Amino acid sequence: MDTHPPVASAQPGRQMSAPPPSIWLNDTALLIYIALATVILHLIIGGRYGWHRDELATLEDSRHLAWGYPAYPPVTPFFGRLSLLLFGNSVRGFRFFANIAQAVAVVLTGLMARDMGGRRGAQLIAAVAAVPFCLGGGYEMMYVAFDCIAWVSTAYFVVRLLRSQDPRWWVAIGAGLGFGMESKWTIGFFALSIVAGVLFTDARRYLKSKWLWIGVALSILIWLPNILWQVQHNFISLDFLKHIHTRDIREGRMTYFLPQQLELTGLRFPLAMAGLYYCFSHNGKRFRMIGIMFVVTLLLFTVARGRWYYMGPAYAMLYAAGAVWGEGWLATMTRAKAMRVRRAVWVTLIVELVLTVTLWLPLAPVNSRWWAVVNDVQGDFREQFGWRELVQEVAKIRDSLTPEERAHLGILGANYGEAGAINLYGPEYGLPRAISGVNSFWYRGYGDPPPQTVIVIGLSRKSLDKHFGPCRLAGHTWNQYGIKNEETKDHPDIWVCGPPKLGWPEFWKDFQYFG
DSSP, X not given: OOOSOOOSOOSTTOOOOOOOOOTTTSHHHHHHHHHHHHHHHHHHHTTSSOOOHHHHHHHHHHTSOOSOOSSSOSHHHHHHHHHHHHHOSOHHHHTHXXXXXXXXXXXHHHHHHHHTTOOHHHHHHHHHHHHHHHHHHHSSSSHHHHHHHHHHHHHHHHHHHHHHOOTTHHHHHHHHHHHHHTTOTTHHHHHHHHHHHHHTSGGGGGGGOHHHHHHHHHHHHHHHHHHHHHHHXXXXXXXXXXXXXXXXXXXXXXXXXXXXXXXXXXXXXXXXXXXXXXXXXXXXXXXXXXXXXHHHHHHHHHHHTOOGGGGGGGHHHHHHHHXXXXXXXXXXXXXXXXXXXXXXXXXXXXXXXXXXXXXXXXXXXXXXXXXHHHHHHOOSGGGGSSHHHHHHHHHHHHHTSXXXXXXXXXXEESSHHHHHHHHHHGGGGTOOOEEOOBGGGGGGOSOSSOOSEEEEESOOHHHHHHHBSSEEEEEEOOOTTOOOOHHHHTOOEEEEEOOBTTOHHHHHHTOOBOO
């Protein structure tokens, strides 16, 4: 038997072919490993503190599936429902699909770099650059995660279109936009940027392609159930968005939109700007549409005065383009200089990851100096404490009532955190389900028969005196760590009141509000 290794070709001048890399070590596999690392990290520390106020709203909506809600489209509650079916009332389990969605966005960012012509190094840099937003946006079960995967997958499909020139990719683009509109309506700005990208590049030729219009039709078809829900509910989400936007402007949340883009990208800002430069350069002219999409989206959010993090998913395509540009730039250097630059880039990315994990994941011991710094940077973590204690206090107040008062008892939570906490933990204490006028809670009514005694959480004494019968102060919100948050600072009092002065139907008619 011949024991010599096989030769690819005996012809002069031909090189032996290198064996293909193992499927476990090829470029795509490495991208998946990076993404899996983020999921594992979330699973390890994801339940360290507790439920965020906004998650309690999503949790409650997950128990009442519909094609729409005042605060968001149906995708996030749908995945919340899957989490409940698979993992029960586990906060870590409830966040699982948000973890997965952001991890997929990391893989797609690396694949965008590949399809822009980047080799392994560029793909890995692009993927790692996408990890900080993945960690911050995927930590909690909110629409941010599903919004992100919609943006990034749509951008990936656009890159595939531009690289392959195959117009059938418009079908995938339409599907991505349709899914995005069922996740969070801000992707509408991204859709407008794609229109601009088509009109202002040679992609105009696709206007004559049936595949573009099939994609448009598909996006509308996917979004259609939510549109019909809005019609049936008098476009209630427009009222919600108007209220939230007015509040944000009043509180100055949009004042520093452009400077906060530096906070959003951190040390990766030069990589993003390199990507933008590449898309408008001669070498990257095939992907000029990507650059236009980013610029138009940024301008639209600036004019509309959007929140600073709305732009987060749009940077993935720039990280991919920047990594490809960097790879070409390194090719012009000497080997030694290129190695120094690569090390500097990786050190920068690692530092950014450390900062993200330190400040945006639940690692800091409660009430430590580290905790104080984290809460100065962002206020999400302190809102994850005190929900069980709130329910315990309500149960204690319930137990102090007379049998007649308990017979027809209602619990009213002014915000969705309070109402959601009662509905989450209340069954353990035999409490009735909470009622509230906020967002989609209002549609679920006040119960039948209407309560005659109401434990009220979160309403001011002035509001109580205006709307309810005799009220008495019965308790206060608290948490075992003594953390000052919205519940303990802004509305700590819990009241016991009689029914509304005008009766429940008349009171409920005007009790709807947004938060």
